[in-house]
Amino acid sequence: MMRTALLRLSRSEKAREAVTHYKFMQRAARRFVAGETLEEALQVTQELNRNGILATLDHLGENVASEVEARASREEYLCVLDSIEQSKVRSNASLKLTQMGMDLSFEQCYQNVRTIVARAKRYSNFVRIDMESSAYTDRTLQLYGQLRKEGFTNVGVVIQAYLYRSAEDIERLVEMGANVRLCKGAYQEPANLAFPQKEDVDANYMKLVELMLSEKTQQKGAYPALATHDGKLIEWAKRFTREHKINSEKFEFQMLYGIRRDLQQQLVREGYRVRVYVSYGTHWYPYFMRRLAERPANVFFLLKNLVRG
Numbered sequence: 001m002m003r004t005a006l007l008r009l010s011r012s013e014k015a016r017e018a019v020t021h022y023k024f025m026q027r028a029a030r031r032f033v034a035g036e037t038l039e040e041a042l043q044v045t046q047e048l049n050r051n052g053i054l055a056t057l058d059h060l061g062e063n064v065a066s067e068v069e070a071r072a073s074r075e076e077y078l079c080v081l082d083s084i085e086q087s088k089v090r091s092n093a094s095l096k097l098t099q100m101g102m103d104l105s106f107e108q109c110y111q112n113v114r115t116i117v118a119r120a121k122r123y124s125n126f127v128r129i130d131m132e133s134s135a136y137t138d139r140t141l142q143l144y145g146q147l148r149k150e151g152f153t154n155v156g157v158v159i160q161a162y163l164y165r166s167a168e169d170i171e172r173l174v175e176m177g178a179n180v181r182l183c184k185g186a187y188q189e190p191a192n193l194a195f196p197q198k199e200d201v202d203a204n205y206m207k208l209v210e211l212m213l214s215e216k217t218q219q220k221g222a223y224p225a226l227a228t229h230d231g232k233l234i235e236w237a238k239r240f241t242r243e244h245k246i247n248s249e250k251f252e253f254q255m256l257y258g259i260r261r262d263l264q265q266q267l268v269r270e271g272y273r274v275r276v277y278v279s280y281g282t283h284w285y286p287y288f289m290r291r292l293a294e295r296p297a298n299v300f301f302l303l304k305n306l307v308r309g
């Protein structure tokens with residue numbers, strides 16, 4: 001119930017306006033957000049790199065309402081890629097299509113993302129297209145497919161284990177030799193589209209990992225990024241890859257900045273490739289609310305900040 005309420009609030013403009021100016025909210029959000037500026041995000045990335053962790057930089061923002069905003073987002077990502085190249089940090093970039101204008105025009109959005117992917121290609125870097133709510137799944141996969149058809153191989157996509165359709169999507173992506181981040185899914189979805197029970201989502205997650213690590217997948221050159229903080233799933237994936245003699249270079253683990261740092265370091269010590277999703281910027285509200293929704297204990301953490309404030 002708390003999850004549903006928080007996810008509903010994450011989409012409310014009124015709630016955003018009402019709470020984001022509170023210092024205790026800003027302080028609490030900082031647990032999951034590297035800072036407001038690209039410089040701060042690069043510093044965090046350098047620190048992660050020093051600890052053997054790779055990064056993916058995310059400029060916070062979604063559902064822009066004008067083409068001017070979409071173009072500004074595109075320019076920020078070009079800056080992100082230039083800065084990664086100049087500072088030599090080990091990071092790629094992750095973006096959202098609604099940040100690039102998907103709500104306004106598919107074609108404009110495509111051109112914005114294409115420009116970013118082309119710049120990344122020039123630097124031999126990589127861009128991940130995050131997956132948003134199910135309203136965007138078809139369009140996201142279509143846009144990804146179009147980029148691949150144009151010959152871009154330095155671009156990846158995300159599949160969410162809570163959606164019933166995901167196994168079929170994976171089958172198609174494997175044929176394309178896609179680089180796929182597998183996550184459980186962070187949005188509020190109806191029961192006719194997504195598994196309502198956590199156990200079913202976890203079971204589907206394992207099924208999708210198996211698909212992404214099958215021999216056929218390896219032959220097609222597909223690459224999975226296992227994005228989860230779930231210790232049980234991570235242990236299972238480690239066991240599965242050991243038993244099937246899958247080299248640790250054939251996949252990576254991914255986690256969000258500020259969550260399970262102990263586990264991130266442990267995986268690095270064990271010789272696994274680990275990438276952390278580093279978000280920065282001023283539009284932290286929906287991202288932060290989704291993090292609260294994932295773990296009710298985070299709400300108590302927020303309240304603690306309120307009391308301290």
Ligand SMILES: Cc1cc2nc3c(=O)[nH]c(=O)nc-3n(C[C@H](O)[C@H](O)[C@H](O)COP(=O)(O)OP(=O)(O)OC[C@H]3O[C@@H](n4cnc5c(N)ncnc54)[C@H](O)[C@@H]3O)c2cc1C
Binds near residue numbers: 184187256277
């Ligand atoms: C790198 C990365 C990229 C992602 N990209 C997308 C995307 O493009 N689209 C999308 O829909 N979702 C995305 N997600 C979010 C994802 O779908 C889940 O909502 C999120 O990862 C929580 O699920 P979990 O797999 O960690 O498992 P859960 O079962 O939710 O959590 C397992 C354990 O992890 C820890 N944990 C999980 N979340 C939190 C939290 N917020 N705060 C503190 N501890 C926590 C807790 O210890 C918890 O018991 C991404 C996640 C990661 C790690």
